[in-house]
Amino acid sequence: MNILSIVVEPHHISELENLVKENGSLESCAILLGKREESDFLLKEVVPAQNKEFSIISFTIDEDSLFKIYKRAEEKGLSVIGVFHSHPTDPYPSETDKIYMQINPVPWIIKSTTTNEIRCFVYSEKRKNKNNDQIEEIRIKIKD
Numbered sequence: 447m448n449i450l451s452i453v454v455e456p457h458h459i460s461e462l463e464n465l466v467k468e469n470g471s472l473e474s475c476a477i478l479l480g481k482r483e484e485s486d487f488l489l490k491e492v493v494p495a496q497n498k499e500f501s502i503i504s505f506t507i508d509e510d511s512l513f514k515i516y517k518r519a520e521e522k523g524l525s526v527i528g529v530f531h532s533h534p535t536d537p538y539p540s541e542t543d544k545i546y547m548q549i550n551p552v553p554w555i556i557k558s559t560t561t562n563e564i565r566c567f568v569y570s571e572k573r574k575n576k577n578n579d580q581i582e583e584i585r586i587k588i589k590d
């Protein structure tokens with residue numbers, strides 16, 4: 447079944463915004479833990495991750511911290527349901543992001559540090575769309 451949306455709570459949005467603020471112009475990244483419920487992904491916990499590259503245009507998460515995050519998810523009965531990172535440009539996946547999105551087909555939330563927009567995309571198994579790729583935007587539902 448296709449993923450239709452990622453359901454987040456207002457405090458998750460603040461956590462992501464604070465993470466971006468703390469990192470200034472560097473790309474921030476976090477792993478999103480939660481559960482899948484039919485066509486929705488429910489976000490339960492934002493786990494900030496160290497951006498190993500210390501770059502403003504790309505991010506690589508350190509393998510040790512990634513391992514710890516997966517272990518934490520397992521202990522809590524959660525799964526990795528998404529990836530978050532910031533862009534100093536528009537909040538759309540870069541060509542490099544698209545490659546990693548295919549390898550890791552969970553929702554990817556991108557926040558622009560210039561427009562402050564926040565959007566979410568996922569790699570889709572469906573045939574190529576009008577942009578000639580398989581990346582689809584999905585809704586970020588904010589729970590009240």
Ligand SMILES: [Zn+2]
Nearest residue numbers: 533539540543
């Ligand atoms: Zn990116």
